[in-house]
Every structure is written in structure tokens, then in C-alpha cells.
Amino acid sequence: MAAAEEVRFSLKVITLKESCKVLYAQVDIDFADVLLSFLTLPLGTIVRLLIKHYGSNAPILGSLNSLYAGLQDLDSSHFWTEAGKFMLLNPRNSSGIQCSRLKLQIDDIPPIQCFECCNGTCVSMYNKVKCLCPNSTGTMIRRDLEIEPKMETGFVSAPTASFLLTDDLQILANSPTSLFRILKLNGIEHTNVLEERTLTVGLKEIMELLKGSLVSKTPLTDIILCLSTEAVTSNERKRLSASAIYETDALCRTLNGQNVRPDSKKINIKAFVQKSTNRILLAETRQDLVDFLFSFLAIPLGRVQFLLGGNTCAGSISNLYRSISNLEIGEHMKSREAIVRLLQPQLPLYCMSSYQIFSLDQESSPELYRLCNSNRVKLSVSTPIGICRKLKMIDPKGQDCFVKGPTTFMVTDDLVVSTPSSTSIISILNKIKIPLSDVEERELDIGMEEALSILKASLTSTGALTDGLKPFLTRQPKQKK
Template identity: 30%
Template sequence: MAESSGETKVYLRLVIDEEKNKVVLAEAGKDFVDVLFSFLQLPMGTIARLFKKHNKDHPVSVGCFNNLYTSVVDMGIDNFQTEACKRMLLCPRSVSDVQCQRLKVNINPTEGEKYFKCPSFSHCRLCSNFSTTRCRCGNLMKEGIHYSQLKVADNMQNGVFISGGGASTTFIITDDLEVAVKSTGLVLERLKSLGCADVSKLGEKFVGIGSKEVLTLLQCVFSSNAPLTETFLNKGSAQGLTKSYETLRPCMEEKKDEAEPEKVLTINAVVRNQDMKILFVECGEDFVELLLSFLAVSLESVLEISGNSITFGCLANLCRSFKDLSVVNEETKAASADSKGVLPCFYSFQVQLPGIITLEPPVYYRFIYSFVNKPVPIYALTRDSNKIPYYRNDKLVPVTLVDPKSHGNDHQTHCSGFLKKETQFTVSDDLVITPMSSCSTVCLLKKLQTNAEDIDVQEIDISKAEAVDLLRASLLTSCALSSALGDFIAKKPRKEPLCQTQLRRSQRKKQKVNDCQAS
């Protein structure tokens, strides 16, 4: 990513142990801390997309998420309910998109909501966020319509995510991303705990941070337990990065009995008898929908759902600091009271992770610009029912925002599922998703260099608990299916191939003949 000369930057003061070439502490204002906290609001699909663009030659892999995202890229439009479904997964929205537009350095700028209507808008009263949506009258909603956004007073005392304090408030940040309001006592405490009481051995470095550095820091958050050192002293080099999560197996929580039925869906696992490893699974679109929902969930929600059974290093530190210092997002406050994550409206999947809810679409109103003296009315939208716009008609007319996942003449406001029903897929151990074809199984076995006699097919029931285990495994490992579902594979005694059994019998018979001749 090229850095433009006029790019806005945020600034950071590094306190460095020069002998060890390691960041001891960093001092920063709200602008940088807001950027750090914005990492937690990014959907996992967005993180995979940003990593892919930032370092095309050697992108940092986040468990299996890179494969999940690439699978959506490679899937044809005919696998999805609508064209908009694929676009929604490739560029997942966040409930914090509006807040993030105020960041001094925003690595995921969005254009904001767009709205489209059909030529019969005066009668249909339907609109959509996608120009590919078809209205109930049969026309495409491809005509843009102006949206008069609600004006929200900007409290200059607060940052984007930071609550309280003045504009000059300073924070200290450890190398493993613990963030706290700066005080002399806290600085001294941190220096002593890190064995850096002798300040004569410490140096300082003042750095300006643009989008390139922020993306490098985000990568290092996933690949190192010392992301500040790796980003600003080692320049995020491949040699400096460590795969701190790659070899970990998720620590699965004990399954508890629930009042509701445990079984959610069923898949067929193709297992290699030699080591009982799951090579791939054959499944319907419901299981794939569950996997694709991972892309829409924010990093913060992934950590919340995963619970305390896994140590996420600096990610856990960042999440705790965010809870201590962040301002509440009023739009999602009520919705998230009893949940572990909130998705934007229309991000509803056939099978969804437990604790994840989808926001209801807001109510929109149509009005007409009064200063345009034309026979054809010029419409605009607003969410403010108390708005007194300059229009000829004295009423705000409610309009319906159509779910972009609906197709044909359904014009539904709620449609569950992104993929076409009754479709079949294969999913590899590292979560590469492939639409099933007549030769896909044979091709997979050839690619895996596996003999058909050495494999077995076993049926596995996936419940909410296994769904959470799969999410954890997708973040921590490159073999999500075996890690999350390996305990459900029935361990069968290994059988010798028939040809080897016959060979052993022939050898024993020959040995007996030789023994008799020798005697």
C-alpha cells in the first residue's frame, strides 16, 4: 500500500530498551488508541481482505480465515441467493462503520450507505442498498436516491471509542497492548515490573503512523506477542514475526446439557484411518453458511464467544483495555445487552453462532424536495421522523428497505441465508470451500494422495457447542475440522489391506516349506 505525501498520521512516542532492541512502553494520545481499538471492530472477513491486499507476496494468515475469504472470492454468483450476497460477504459491514469514519487513520474506509429505488418508487415504496435488487414490480432498483443522514452532535471531549478525559489525555501502552491512562505512578510500576528501572539504558523514538504502519501493526497483533517491537523496530519483517497461535489446539470447553435440542446439522466427514485425521467433509449449504458467518463477526465478538478457555496473548489485553476505556455505542447498546456480538441488519445466516444477533433494519421515510419545480418528483430518504424538510407534501411517507438476500418478486424485509438451498459442498480441513461436482471427491483424494481403501466416512452432528469450537479452531489453527471435531471421530482398529494380508500368508506358507526342507 503506497503512502501518499498528504496522508494523515497519528503519532507515538516509544520508550526503547536499546540493548535488547525492544519497546518497553509507548505514549500516545486518543487518536492512536482509537486506531488500536478499531481493530476489535473489524469483521474477520475484512481483516482477511486487508491482509491479502497489504502483503500480496507473504500475507499473514489468521488461522483458516484467509481460506474462508478466498473461497467466497472463488465461488460463482450462481451459488448465492443473489449477487448482493457475495458482495456482502466480501466486504462485510460493521455496526461501528460510522464511528470508524472519524478515525484519523482509517484502514477500512467505507463509502457510507447507498440507497436505490425503482422507477415506480411512488407506488412501490421499496428501496435497497444494492442496485442489483429487483423490486416487486419487476424492475431493478438501480436509480440512486439521496439519503438525508441524521446529524449527531460530536462531543469533542471524547474520542471515537474513548470515554471521558480531555483532548490532551495521554495513554501508556505496553508492548503486548495493555492500554491505560498515563500517570507517573503507573509508568514507574511498569518500568520496575519489566526490569527497566535503570532509565539510563532507555532511549526514546518519536514515530508518525499512517495506514501502511497501521496495517503492519494489525498483522503483528496476530503473529507476535510483541507487536510494537515487531512493527516499529523490526519493520514487520517476515524474519521477525512468530506464529504464536499456529500450533495451538483449541481448549474445548466441557459440553453442558441444554434444555433445547443440541443437534443443529449433520455433515459427512471423510477420515484417514491411519491417523484419524479429517481430510474433508461433505455437507449442505447450512454448514457452509455457519462457516461463512465467521467472516461477518467482529474480532471483538470472536474473542467474546471463545471465552476464557483460550489465551489470545496481546489480543486479550487489547480487548480488556477496550472494555475499561471505551464509550458505549448507543445504537447497539440495547441489542447487545444479552449477546456476545451484533451484526448489521440483513446479516442473518441459516445457521448462526450462539450469542450473535442481527440488528433490525431502521424505519425510513420518503420526502420530496420542495425547491425543485419539475413534474417528476425528486425523492429523498431520512430516518428522522421529526425532520421538517423543505418539501411540497406535508407528510413523511414510510418506505421499506428490502433485504438484499431476497430475490425475484419476494421483496422480503427478512431473508435468512446467503447460499442457494439444497446445494452441496466439500470443505477441507483448513476450510477451503468448494461446490460439489461429480469429480470433486476423486480430485480431492488425488490431491491428498490418499488411497480409497485408507479412508472412512463418518457422520457428525454439529451443535451450538461444536459451532463455537469451530470458530476457535478457525482462529487458532490451520486444521480447523480435525481440531474442533476430532473427538467425535469413532476410533476404529486399523485394518490391513487385503493384498498385504495375502502376502503375509504366502510368506508364512513359504517359510514353513523351507523349514520342512531344512529339517
């Protein structure tokens, strides 16, 4: 497979001559697979990839950047294992094998790695994990991994299929029905106002598209054609983004009711609130909320969409998510399993925590076998011929959660987690320049509703605690006396 920097896609793009607005692009299955794979990426992977690609110019994705930075800076001694912190900073893609043979892979984390103990009886997907086998030195040895070739890869089916991708990232079957709907919704009466261009895009443009999918309502216009978002007036932006095909989406109505349960787990915190604005300045909490917040980074983007009813309010990614449900199995998509991997992707293996509030599931443990007379390990859907033994998987985080306790932590409004000290608290108070008379302490319970609201706010707001919990502050007990 060619290096990612060498891969190129050719797109036919239809634009409006006068405004250079992209109406739609015609894309092949290779490009469609890469675009759909965005939904399988964990939030932590997206933050890491954008920082790696853009450096100091990386986009700010709500409070996720500061959550990720806080995790990086938090001493490893607060985690049960060093591997536990590493797997949150570098979460695996639970659909990594399905994405491993795409024409372009933007995720640089291998779909699965194999580290075998010196006894040859157990394995881990992460290094720096201690084996607990009797008479073991605890050393793990890197092994070559053979993946069974018949495992399904990719998401789109027919090799000759093509799709129409609208400016706001709705992916549609390439058909007269889709074309006429796009023209009608954009108010196009005469085709002489349209212009066709052929664009060649590579890794740089795909990364721009990933960024744009989370921050722009018109990513194809803004990014592929390099139209400056600052140059577009608010009225023009309304017109440019007025092509949504799904005015009311049944998927959203179906999912919303599934995620809030009266018996969901609750986490108690102390919030220090500015009375005059109802702004949360910081929160004092135990390891339970910290563990839960860090778990955001392991949740795939498609699962976030599922939890939030297909409406994150972040860029155009919700349009891509919703439009998948209208693609036919067999004609457009490979299988029902491929669709589920996009609409309800699972957490990476061992990323489930006992402090998790959301109703989530994680990928099942792979079947790993050591081959006879070889240092190779085989990943198989069935028992391979010539095996030596089936290997036991080790949970790299060591416990049923990531963060040690009991410990007191401090969480700022933009989700930076740290251990509190008098100097750090004074530094925060000096920075925000608020008199202490305007600050009160409130006890808050974080249940399913509050957790979903924080998750949604974390995607778009640098004040995720305030924006996430503001609707619930009036329900909670007031200042302690």
C-alpha cells in the same frame, strides 16, 4: 478529511536500549480510536483489506483466507441473490457510522449506502437488489445519503486524554499506576536502561499493526520498530511477551459460560477421516453448514472475542479486547454504548442466517427518510423536518439464509467450500497421497461447542476442521459399515 495515505500520527515510544524491545507507546485519542476500531471490523473485511494492501504477500490468518477464497470462487447461482454473496465478501461494519469520522479509516466500505426503488417507497443498502413493489421495474437508483451529525462517533472521550499502549497491545490509562505496573512486570529496576523515541506512523504502519495484532505477540516491537520475528529466539520471545497485566481475567470466566447452551442448533455432516492420524480430509455437507461457515466472515472481531471468552489465541488482539473493560466511562470512553460496540459488536444488518448456531444479534434497521422536493435520503435518530416518507428496507439476501438448498457441498480441512465432483475428490486424494484403506467415514454433529471450537481454530490453523473437531471425534459414531 485528508486522504488515508496522508494521515500521520506521532507516537512517543519507550524502548529497552539493549534489545530494542518496545516497553510502551504513548498514544493520543485519535490513534486510540483507530486501534480500537479493529474490534469492529468483520473477519471478512480484515481478510479483504490485508489482501488488498499486501497482495500476494498477505498474511495467512488460519483458515480464513481459504474460506474467503472459496466463497469468491463459488458460483453465484448457489446463493439466493448476487447481493447475498457480495455482502459476505464485503461485509459492512455495524459501527461504520461511529468509525466514519475517525482521523484514519482503514475500511473502504461506506458505513451505509442507499439505493432507492423507482417508486420511491423502499431502499436497499446494496446494489443489484430487485424491488418487489407493485408496478415497479425492479430498478434501484443510487441516492445521496445525509447522516444526522449528532450521531455519536468514535469511542474515546476526552480530547486531551492519552493512553499507554504496551508491546502486546494492552491499552491503559496514562497514569503513574499504569506506568509502574508496566515497569514492574517487565522487571525494570533502573530507568537508565530505557530510551525514548518519537515515531511518525501512517496508513502503512497501521496496516502492519492490524496484521501484527493477529499474528504477533509483540506487534509494536516486531512491526513499528521493524524487528524481524525470525531473529528472535524462543527464549527471547518469552521474555519479550512477559508483560501481560491480566494474568487471570474475570471477563473470560464470565463469558465462557454464556455461549454453550444444551438446546443449541445442531448440523449433521459426513466427515472423511484419516484413521491413522484422526485428521479430517474433507466433509460432505448440505447448505446449512456452508451458510454457517460463510457467516464467520460477517462476524466482527470483537464479537469473536466475546464468543470465545476473550481468548482467541491469535496474536495480541485478545489483550486489546480485555484491557477495554478497565477503562472508565466518561474519563476514557465516551459511553457504555461505545464500550458495548467494542466488546459485543453486532452483526451487520441482514447478515443473520437461519442456520446460525451462535447466539448473535444484528444491528437494528436504520431510520431512512426521503426528503421532500429532493433526491436526498436522510438517516436520522428521530423524524426529521420536511420529510416526504419513511422508506422501507429490503433484505438483500432474499431469504432467511444466504446459500440455496438442498445442495450437497464439499468442505476441505482448511474450510474451502466447493461443489463435489468425482474429479475434484480424486484430485484431493492424489494431493494428500493417503491410501483409501486409511480413510473412514464418520457422521458428526456440529453444535455450539463444536462450532466455537471450529471458529477458534479458523483464526490460527490451516486445518480448522481437524483442530476444531479433534476433541469431539471420539464422542461421535464411528465408521459406517
